[in-house]
Amino acid sequence: MHTPNTPALSDKRLTLVWVILSAITLAQLLVLVGDSPGHLNPNAVATFSIILISLFKVRLIIREFMEVRHAPPWLRWGTDAWLATTAVGLLGTYMIGMA
Amino acid sequence: MSDTVTIASHFEDAEQQREAGLMGMWLFLATELMLFAGLFGAFGIYRGLHGEAFAEAARHLDLPLASINTAILLTSGLTMALAERSVQAGLIVVARRWIVATVALGAVFLVIKGYEWHHEFAEGLMPLLGLPFDYDGSHPAQAELFFDFYFAMTGLHALHMLVGLGALAVLWVLGRPQPGPRADRYIRQMRITGMYWAFVDVVWVFVFTSLYLLRS
Numbered sequence: 001m002h003t004p005n006t007p008a009l010s011d012k013r014l015t016l017v018w019v020i021l022s023a024i025t026l027a028q029l030l031v032l033v034g035d036s037p038g039h040l041n042p043n044a045v046a047t048f049s050i051i052l053i054s055l056f057k058v059r060l061i062i063r064e065f066m067e068v069r070h071a072p073p074w075l076r077w078g079t080d081a082w083l084a085t086t087a088v089g090l091l092g093t094y095m096i097g098m099a
Numbered sequence: 100m101s102d103t104v105t106i107a108s109h110f111e112d113a114e115q116q117r118e119a120g121l122m123g124m125w126l127f128l129a130t131e132l133m134l135f136a137g138l139f140g141a142f143g144i145y146r147g148l149h150g151e152a153f154a155e156a157a158r159h160l161d162l163p164l165a166s167i168n169t170a171i172l173l174t175s176g177l178t179m180a181l182a183e184r185s186v187q188a189g190l191i192v193v194a195r196r197w198i199v200a201t202v203a204l205g206a207v208f209l210v211i212k213g214y215e216w217h218h219e220f221a222e223g224l225m226p227l228l229g230l231p232f233d234y235d236g237s238h239p240a241q242a243e244l245f246f247d248f249y250f251a252m253t254g255l256h257a258l259h260m261l262v263g264l265g266a267l268a269v270l271w272v273l274g275r276p277q278p279g280p281r282a283d284r285y286i287r288q289m290r291i292t293g294m295y296w297a298f299v300d301v302v303w304v305f306v307f308t309s310l311y312l313l314r315s
Contacts, residue, residue: 065297
């Protein structure tokens with residue numbers, strides 16, 4: 001956990017995280033649009049990719065903007081376990097909805 | 100006012116008191132997570148039951164506007180983290196500017212969201228308070244349920260943003276060069292608000308994915 005006694009965040013690293021978050025959001029939209037501009041591409045592979053990219057985005061925000069990267073192991077593992085559970089829930093309900 | 104840190108009787112030292120404050124925030128966020136988990140869980144179950152109808156209803160939402168809002172909120176996450184970083188470096192004036200940027204981005208997000216809600220109201224897609232639901236798709240009953248979830252999830256998220264904006268306004272008012280112990284307290288307050296703002300970001304990523312991006 002970050003406290004006033006631990007090293008400060010790096011501006012460059014934060015900006016890089018923001019660039020990555022923006023780029024992968026754009027990637028999600030490109031996956032959704034698919035290879036036929038103007039027509040959204042709602043197939044299962046595209047949707048799976050979109051969900052996985054979102055989970056990666058959330059992990060990046062938790063790790064970097066919430067500074068869990070510097071947190072004790074129980075918190076790092078705890079947030080990862082929560083994210084894994086959420087992934088199972090999201091992908092699971094989506095698959096059930098497709099069946 | 101004294102410049103020394105007041106340590107409550109149940110803490111051994113200032114460091115333990117600081118850590119307890121952060122732990123308290125994590126516990127608060129965990130309870131918030133449970134609130135949203137209930138909502139997202141219920142949405143997931145109904146999405147599992149009515150996948151095709153929910154996907155069709157999702158295609159009635161304004162994806163370009165929501166994408167712009169996502170970019171705005173992610174940028175506000177960066178400005179908030181930069182505000183924290185500036186306070187840690189003792190640059191209070193710079194930090195206050197980043198706070199203003201964060202508040203401005205948050206306000207723009209809410210204005211766009213309000214415009215989107217107004218558009219949905221005008222289209223007859225707001226099944227709240229007995230308003231008529233005018234849906235042109237093939238599963239109107241399930242679509243109505245989808246829009247119930249849509250307004251509950253985006254409304255709850257917007258409410259959390261308002262709380263965050265209020266906390267940021269207080270931080271802006273309190274932000275001035277201060278001696279050691281009080282500077283430490285301000286750093287901690289900034290840290291806790293930063294965690295809350297990042298949490299609001301996380302919730303939006305899930306809202307955006309669940310409501311806008313799952314179209315099949």
